Amino acid sequence: MRNYSIALIPGDGIGVDVIREGKKVIDTVCELDGGVSIQYQKFNWSCEYYLKHGTMMPEDGLEILKNFDSIYLGAVGYPGVPDHISLWGLLLPIRRQFQQYINIRPVKLLRGIQSPLANRGVEDLDFIVIRENNEGEYSSIGGRMYEGTNMDMAIQNSVFTKHGVERVLRYAFELANKQGKRKQLTAATKSNGINHTMPFWDEYVCKINKEYPEVSTDIVHIDALCAYFVTRPDTFDVVVASNLFGDILTDLGAAIVGGLGIAPSANINPEKKFPSMFEPVHGSAPDIAGKGIANPTAAIWCASMMLEHLGETKLARAIMVVLEDVLAEGAVVTPDLGGKATTEEFGDEVCKRLKERYK
Template sequence: MRRHRIAAIPADGVGKEVIPAGLRVLEALARRDGGFALDVETLPWGSDYYRQTGVMMPEDGLETLRGFDAIYFGAVGDPDLPDSVTLWGLRLKICQGFDQYANIRPTRVLPGLTSPLRQVEPGDIDWVIVRENSEGEYAGHGGRAHRGHPEEVATETSIFTRAGVERIMRVAFDIARSRPRKLLTVVTKSNAQKHGMVMWDDIAAEVAKNYPDVTVEKELVDAMAARMVRKPASIDTVVATNLHADILSDLAGAVAGSLGVAPTANLDPSRRAPSMFEPIHGSAFDIMGKGIANPVATFWTGAMMLEQLGEDAAAKALMRAVEQVCADGVFTADLGGTADTETVTRAVIAAIEGANAPA
């Protein structure tokens, strides 16, 4: 039997609700499949851990995680703590520490869901947004001086390296090549940012020479946001900087129905370190503890984790179960339904257990 070691980090807010739900679904899938097992260790890191210890994760946390095959992550953020503590002390510490430079965010309108966009038919939205995840606008380079004085100044410097841009472009081109349309849109803001963004455009053109079968487009980020709303069927694979893709992928989740169905993977394509898989929706403290958090994004994220682990058949079986439940109208409130987290989780497990074993 194939065994995979999984580090589960529910962390903050609804992460503590959806990660346990996701683990139950994955365990049901492993039982049904019979060919693999998940050895899960749940780590208590996050904002509550910070209140107890003064750190979001132990000093040797990365070394602890290095022994796992994948990381299943809930959400980070606490309204009573600054993001500079929570985000930088846990999620970004893991992403940057393991050089998880490729953030992959697929978007589809799942069966039974309705996009808020008018005249969007099933299949009109089927995107993959590739986000550079290690540098750019979130490089953390900058500072503040003369705090509290009229002359106070803050700098936030975007860092773009040739190595960083080339490698994310290769990931994006490879994904575009693997999809039927073989279409890649390179998103920048090179009309206003004439250094880093122009370098992005230049490197994209250089890498494109190695992918003659991929059609390449250029789009400014503001125009891309409008295009996602006005002409969603014209989009396939998108690559953008850390900040731009962060914003565009949240918009993508919204036009697909809800951020509650939006998954993501933080990948180290070299596989030198474990990759991390997390739903996009964040800690959502406004609904924490109410039992109504949408677990679909966490399930879809779990399917992406299974793909990375080489369990492709199981990943497809999981998505079939999720799509069946959505098509049956078992929705949480964010999708206009009345089901709670537990009801959706049980429905997906029932769909897995009632299905034929993955082929």
């Protein structure tokens, strides 16, 4: 029996709704396989927790989490709690303290989902964006001076280190080399306008490329790259970007394959020294929380990615096949996809199809 421990952090709003369905799918596929046992521990760390305790998680929260195999996170955010508090109080400390320096965002059009791009199908939209997840433009170095005066000012420093840049680039090159359809890597830059960090980034792209001569490599300015995501998405294989540029590209990537509501993400510590974290990228959407209309596709997709990371490739792939079957048939889908199914009914349908598949 293969045993895993997972920390459940449903968070706020629809995070609670969709993580419930994702867990249900995990439990179903593991039970059907018979060789996997998962122990969960649920944590109510959220904006509601913050309003009661003045912090997004306990002081020893990271110490509590560090021994789990994975973290399954819903969404955080709620009116009355500023976004910088919810983000810097929970999500970013987990990403950084656990060295989850790789953010994986598949840009893949699932069967049954229609892209907003005209005449684009599943064969055109299938690539991966690797985002540097720990430093870059989102470094917490800088500050404010002279607040409330005519000299009010803010400074935010970007931090690009040899260590940080090399490890994300090497991961992306390795992925392109081993799993890429074309063995092609595209690196985002803006070295014509940002004259220190971006040439530094480009220099290391070229340096690491020498270790992978079989990988075709392009360095493309971020503004042009955004345009290419729309005009020629079928030309990409693996895209790698710094923290800010990766954030922008992945949201654009989600938009062209159906929207943030169905997009998954993985925050990976490749060495597995610390747990990795898997989360849908949609927000907490408190206006529809508890109404049973949230689409759990992203959470279920994240569940598949989590099992893949744990080495349960067979189970991960089974989830994705069944998920796409349900979406493609369109009979039991949520209102955002033109259906009438509830969040729970969608999850139940995926579980039902998994049971049929394993007969």
